[in-house]
Amino acid sequence: MTHQTVTILGGGAMGRGIAIAALLTGRSVLVYDAFRNSRDRAWAAVEKILGGMVDKGKLSAEQRDRVLGAFRLTGEFHELAGSSFVIEAVPELMDLKRQLFTDLAGICPADTIFASNTSSLSITALSAAIPNPERVAGMHFFNPAHLMKLVEVIPGRFTSLETLEAVLQMAEEMGKTAVEAKDTPGFIVNRIARPFYNEALRMLEENVADHATIDRIVRAHGFRMGPFELMDFIGHDVNYEVTRSLYDAFNGEPRYRPSQIQRSLVEAGLLGRKTGRGFYSYE
Amino acid sequence: MNLLFTGPAAIVNDWVSLCDEHRCYVYSRDAKRHLSKNALHVTHLDEVDGADLLFNFHVAATEKRQALLAELIASTKNSVPLLCNSVAVSATEIASWTAKPERIIGIAALPTLLAAEAVEIAYPHGSARRHHEAVAEFLSSIGRRMEVVNDEVGLVYPRLMCMIVNEAVLVLQQGVANEDAIEKSMTLAVNYPQGPLAWGKAVGWKHVYAIVKALHEQLGDDRYRPAPLLRKLALTE
Structure with missing residues (x-):
C-alpha cells in the first residue's frame, strides 16, 4: 500500500468523514486543525461514528480500537513535515488553501500529493502559485464523506498523470467510485x-x-x-x-x-x- | 369509462396499458399502427361508442394537431373534456386554437412519466374548471393522484427535468465529463432515481428539446437556450 499515512487539513464535517474513509483503508491519519475546539469535536465525532459502526456490526470492537489507534489530531503545523498524501478540507477560501499548500510545500518532499476537497474553486488557480504544481489535483468528496460513494477527481492545467493516478487510486482504495471531471466551475454534480x-x-x-x-x-x-x-x-x-x-x-x-x-x-x-x-x- | 386517445404511440401505449379497466379507443389514420393489445384501433371517429374522456398527446404545436383537435371537438359531445399534452404548448394556447376552449385541460404526458403516482394537469387561463371532479375521479381509478398546477409550458416535473438534462448535455458537449461519469455522479452523489442522460433517452431527446425550446420561446429568458448537442441528439434520434 502506498502512502501509509494520509494527512488531512481541517477537522470539520468533511475532514472527519474523509479521515474515517482513509482510516478504514488501514492507513494512519493525521488531521491538522489550528483550533483546539475543532480538534476535540473531530475526535468525538470520529469516535462516535466508529462506535456506531461497531453497534451495527460493521466493525468489531478490536478493529475500532486499531483504527482509532491510527488516528491523530494536531495543531502543530511542523508535525506535517514529511507527509506524502495531503487532502485539504478547510473552508472554501482560495487564499487560505493556497497559503496552507505553499507552507506545506516548504516542509514536505517535492512529490507529496496535494489533493483539494474544494467543491467550487479552480484547481488550476489553486495550484498555480505552489511549488511543483503538478502534484496538485481536486478530490471532491460528498457529505458524509465516509458514506457517500462518489468522489470527483479533477486534474488542473498543471496536474501530472502520476498525481491523477495516485488520487484515483486513493479514492478507489477508500471504496469510492471516482469520476474524472475537467477543472470547470461546479465540476459535474454541483453544476448539473x-x-x-x-x-x-x-x-x-x-x-x-x-x-x-x-x-x-x-x-x-x-x-x-x-x-x-x-x-x-x-x-x-x-x-x-x-x-x-x-x-x-x-x-x-x-x-x-x-x-x-x-x-x-x-x-x-x-x-x-x-x-x-x-x-x-x-x- | 370510454376513453379516446390520440397522439404518439410511445405515450398513448403507456396510458392504454394503465387504463386496462376502461375501454380504450385509439384514433389514428394509420391502419398499421402498433398498439397495446387492450386498445381498440379506430380510423374514423364514428366508430367510437360515446367517449367520456378525450386525450391528445402530441407534443408540438402543428397545423395537423390543430386540425385533429378541431375534428375531435366537432365529433364529440360538448360535455366531454379534452386533455391535451401541454408540456411544450400551454393549455391556454391550445384552448385558443379551438371553438370550445372550456373543454381543454392541459396534462403532462411523456414516455415514462406514468410510472409516477401523480399526474400533473393545468387549466387554461380563466378556465371555469368544469371537469375537475370527473378528471380527478378518472385518475384515481387508474391509481394516480391529480396535481393541479398553474398553466405554463413544461408544467412542473418535465420543466425541472428537462433543465437538468439540458445542463447534463452541455457538460457532455463541453467535455467536462463523459456520459458514464455524469450518470454515476448524479445517482451516487445526489441520489437521483436515474442519471439525467438515461432520463433524456427514455423520454426522447426530441421531446426534451421541444420543451426546452418552448420554454426559451415562451419565457424569453436566455437561461432556457437549448444545448447545441441537445438539438443534434433530437435530430438524430
Whole structure:
C-alpha cells in the first residue's frame, strides 16, 4: 500500500468523514486543525461514528480500537513535515488553501500529493502559485464523506498523470467510485444539480405551483426529497452561495442566476432546518 | 369509462396499458399502427361508442394537431373534456386554437412519466374548471393522484427535468465529463432515481428539446437556450 499515512487539513464535517474513509483503508491519519475546539469535536465525532459502526456490526470492537489507534489530531503545523498524501478540507477560501499548500510545500518532499476537497474553486488557480504544481489535483468528496460513494477527481492545467493516478487510486482504495471531471466551475454534480434548485425557485417565483406542491410532484417521481425540502436541509446560505459562486465563475450566465426568494431567506436568517425555519417550519 | 386517445404511440401505449379497466379507443389514420393489445384501433371517429374522456398527446404545436383537435371537438359531445399534452404548448394556447376552449385541460404526458403516482394537469387561463371532479375521479381509478398546477409550458416535473438534462448535455458537449461519469455522479452523489442522460433517452431527446425550446420561446429568458448537442441528439434520434 502506498502512502501509509494520509494527512488531512481541517477537522470539520468533511475532514472527519474523509479521515474515517482513509482510516478504514488501514492507513494512519493525521488531521491538522489550528483550533483546539475543532480538534476535540473531530475526535468525538470520529469516535462516535466508529462506535456506531461497531453497534451495527460493521466493525468489531478490536478493529475500532486499531483504527482509532491510527488516528491523530494536531495543531502543530511542523508535525506535517514529511507527509506524502495531503487532502485539504478547510473552508472554501482560495487564499487560505493556497497559503496552507505553499507552507506545506516548504516542509514536505517535492512529490507529496496535494489533493483539494474544494467543491467550487479552480484547481488550476489553486495550484498555480505552489511549488511543483503538478502534484496538485481536486478530490471532491460528498457529505458524509465516509458514506457517500462518489468522489470527483479533477486534474488542473498543471496536474501530472502520476498525481491523477495516485488520487484515483486513493479514492478507489477508500471504496469510492471516482469520476474524472475537467477543472470547470461546479465540476459535474454541483453544476448539473443547479437547475434542481434554481428552476424550482423560478417556478415558485412565477407561481406555477407553491413549494409544497412542487416537492410533492418531484417526490412522486422517485426523488427522496423535493427541491425545497432539500434546500431547507442543505441550508439556504450554503445553497445560495454555491449558486452565486457558479454565476460569478460563469461570468453572469443566466442559467445560474441566483433567486431573489432564496436571497431573501438568507437575509432573513431563515436558513432551513438548522435555524428551525426555511420554506417549511421545523419548530 | 370510454376513453379516446390520440397522439404518439410511445405515450398513448403507456396510458392504454394503465387504463386496462376502461375501454380504450385509439384514433389514428394509420391502419398499421402498433398498439397495446387492450386498445381498440379506430380510423374514423364514428366508430367510437360515446367517449367520456378525450386525450391528445402530441407534443408540438402543428397545423395537423390543430386540425385533429378541431375534428375531435366537432365529433364529440360538448360535455366531454379534452386533455391535451401541454408540456411544450400551454393549455391556454391550445384552448385558443379551438371553438370550445372550456373543454381543454392541459396534462403532462411523456414516455415514462406514468410510472409516477401523480399526474400533473393545468387549466387554461380563466378556465371555469368544469371537469375537475370527473378528471380527478378518472385518475384515481387508474391509481394516480391529480396535481393541479398553474398553466405554463413544461408544467412542473418535465420543466425541472428537462433543465437538468439540458445542463447534463452541455457538460457532455463541453467535455467536462463523459456520459458514464455524469450518470454515476448524479445517482451516487445526489441520489437521483436515474442519471439525467438515461432520463433524456427514455423520454426522447426530441421531446426534451421541444420543451426546452418552448420554454426559451415562451419565457424569453436566455437561461432556457437549448444545448447545441441537445438539438443534434433530437435530430438524430
